[in-house]
Amino acid sequence: MLLPLTSAQRKLPPAEPPYVLMTADSVGGVWTYALDLARExxxxxxxxxxxVLGPSPHPDQVAAAAAVDGLELIxxxxxxxxxAPNEAAVRRTAEALGDLAARLGPDVVHLNSPALAADAGFTMPVVGVCHSCMASWWAAVRGGGMPEDFRWRTELLRRGYRACDVLVAPSAAFADATAALYGxxxxxxxxxxxxTRKAGPRRAAMGRERFVFTAGRLWDSGKNVELLDAAAKLLDVPVFAAGPLESPTGHRVGLTHARALGRLDGASVAGWMARAPVFASLPLYEPFGLTVLEAAQAGCALVLSDIASFRxxxxxxxxxxxxGDAAALAATLRRLLDDPLxxxxxxxxxxxxxxxxxxxRLTAGMLDVxxxxxxxVRSEVIA
Incomplete structure (x- = not known):
């Protein structure tokens, strides 16, 4: 006879902390997310x-990882x-990652690149974290039919999502979009x-300098830095933008009116945020936005895109x-800068x-996953 478990029986048993093999890349917010979570x-x-997949970590990234006891960086x-240039290259990456997992023997694989799940042959549970995807990016930034280069990557990701034991998303808006796009x-x-990074004494907005700050992966068209650049032309205060202007694939954007600061380490970004009264982020596409969170922690006033995840x-x-309106953005920024209260x-x-x-909360949530x-937890037992 099959009997349902009682509420007491449904509780997860005490368990040793799992050994986690986690993927990351050094290019953008995934590195920040992965290192912070690994540290905790x-x-x-x-x-x-x-x-780490893709370009090698920068020296400051390697140093930050080395400072975490109990973290191994590969x-x-x-x-x-x-x-990757083609589907075969992605599959080779997946197979190599599967071999690495077989050699290391983790309790769980945490993929920040879930497209790799389908072809890796993992023998342990797989958690896929949905940070972004090309299909949702294309829908928000370009619209219309995707090019072939996007279509095959999207199909690989669909297969990868279905091969994961559980999927995680950083916002309900992106969770809903993922479910709708991938079935x-x-x-x-x-x-x-x-x-919260330490950057000296926190300044009240009235005592901060008079400029606008933004930061992120500026080369990504989804970040829409061109709008802020156009608004900067209409302002009588500087707009500073921190982050790389060139992608790993060679795509580059240029800033004419905003002042590019290049790639900065985390402490330097925190220093800029401590001085800036206003942080602006106007992406067309953003599943979460870690730099916005950093700016909020620093006490910057936020001017953000009116998109579902930010709402x-x-x-x-x-x-x-x-x-899409540079003039209205400039007016909003000017009004806020003129009203320090x-x-x-x-x-x-x-x-x-x-x-x-x-x-x-992030760590507790991921440990639960x-x-x-x-x-x-089984739903039934044999009595």
Missing amino acids: LAGQGTRVTLA DTGLPLDWT VAPPVVVRNGRY ELWDGAAIFADP EARRLGTAARRRSARYDMD YRSVTHP
């Missing part, structure tokens, strides 16, 4: 191996799924988190702007909201 997991006794030299169950929502995360703690109020609201997206696949 290691601090709770979880052994983590971080396998620079695989394997191509990223979204920069999968909505991913579990575990919102991203960030450590979900920051409604009531930011000013939302049309990501309002900038201070918004900065305080942003800082308070940022407390929802901390590392404790790991345990759900390494210690699955």
